[in-house]
Amino acid sequence: MSAALRLVNPQNTSQWDESDIKELAASSTRSAMEMVIRKYRQPLYFHARYIVKDHQEAYDLVQEVFIKAMRETRLFEEDFKIKAWLFRVTSNLCFNTVRNRKRRGALLDTMMRPEPFGADQLERIFCGEQQSEVMASLDELSDDHKQILLLRYYDDLSYAEIAEVLQVKLGTVMSRLSRARMRLMDVMQDTSLAN
Amino acid sequence: MDCLMISSRVAAFVDGELESCECERFVLHIETCDPCTQIVIQIEAQRFSPLSADQRRSICERGAFWGEMDTELNGHLDALVVAPVGPWHRRRVGLPVPMVVAYAAAILLAVVWGVQQQERAQLAELASEHLGQQLEKERRLAAQPGVITPPVSGDGSYKVVTYAPERASF
Incomplete structure (x- = not known):
């Protein structure tokens, strides 16, 4: 069996929207599921990576999300929002992982774990981003505020998509995002004063 | 629009997500309110620097980046037994x-x-x-008047009968 997903046309995943995938699901659930995986695994990996800050954990979590998606019976139903569902499940799993890690104090294990795929280069790319003042300050925020800022500015979701992911109203997204940015501003000011 | 409303809409304003009428009211307010103007300036100064699409792609297109996941998910996909979505009357209801x-x-x-x-x-x-x-x-x-028969005793009077329930007799 080939390691790569056996897909009809793997080059154009970004051009496929959810309605195309649902249409494909009517004839082949497997092909539709492969399209979902190819389309969303990269954004989900980076979303997970921003929260858990560990390649292997983010990778495993995304894999777990797709396994959950395969078991989700409503996935290809007409009014089901696949992207919102995937981001919601990923966020929940990531924040649970971070909470469990904090509880177990397993941060040292994570730091000592070797990273594959040219870890040095990968880390250099991420470190450049992690060292930015804003990214460093994000960790000081609550999960709600951190999540909404990541969804908006790192995952590039629209306000409407964020409302679907968080299952809140559009007005709530606006006010929560504003509060998150105000809080971030306070944290950044405190940090600069401390330095 | 008051200062409280401004504080809850400032991110949406900076991101260009406000409706035009709400945006106009927002601008009208900050033109006359210095504290709110300062908030907008500070929020605009926040610089988010996510990885670019090219950087993301370069990370994920490394040799076998998705190989491990593909192998694992292929196994699950092979075992996937889900009925294809058909017309409503043929769908399975779980x-x-x-x-x-x-x-x-x-x-x-x-x-x-x-x-x-x-x-x-x-x-x-x-x-x-x-x-x-x-x-x-x-x-x-x-x-029917004839049904009740007149008394047959000599003096022509009715006889009063009482019932004693304790003895169950008249």
């Missing part, structure tokens, strides 16, 4: 067992209650019909 049991119990209770109500209604109808017949009979008896 409901949790407790919900189905609860619905079935509720329907059964409703049917039993309905049958009981129907029986009671029939009995009540029979009783009222019987009572009506009795009343009609009484009315007819009362209307």
Whole structure:
């Protein structure tokens, strides 16, 4: 069996929207599921990576999300929002992982774990981003505020998509995002004063 | 729009997500309110620097980046036994067992209650019909003067009879 997903046309995943995938699901659930995986695994990996800050954990979590998606019976139903569902499940799993890690104090294990795929280069790319003042300050925020800022500015979701992911109203997204940015501003000011 | 409203919409304003009418009211307010203007300036100064699309792609296109995941998910996809989505009348409905049991119990209770109500209604109808017949009979008896026979004793008076329930005799 080939390691790569056996897909009809793997080059154009970004051009496929959810309605195309649902249409494909009517004839082949497997092909539709492969399209979902190819389309969303990269954004989900980076979303997970921003929260858990560990390649292997983010990778495993995304894999777990797709396994959950395969078991989700409503996935290809007409009014089901696949992207919102995937981001919601990923966020929940990531924040649970971070909470469990904090509880177990397993941060040292994570730091000592070797990273594959040219870890040095990968880390250099991420470190450049992690060292930015804003990214460093994000960790000081609550999960709600951190999540909404990541969804908006790192995952590039629209306000409407964020409302679907968080299952809140559009007005709530606006006010929560504003509060998150105000809080971030306070944290950044405190940090600069401390330095 | 007041200062409180401004604080809850400042991110949406900076991101260009406000409706045009709301945006106009926002601008009208910050033109005359220095503290709110300062908030907008500070929020605009926040610089988010996510990896570019090219950087992301360069990370994920490394040799076997997705290889491990593909192998794992292929196994799950092979085992995937999900009926393709067809017309509504051919779709399988997946409901949790407790919900189905609860619905079935509720329907059964409703049917039993309905049958009981129907029986009671029939009995009540029979009783009222019987009572009506009795009343009609009484009315007819009362209307016939010859039915009550006059006393046959010598003085022509009626004899008063009393019933003693403790002895069960007259």
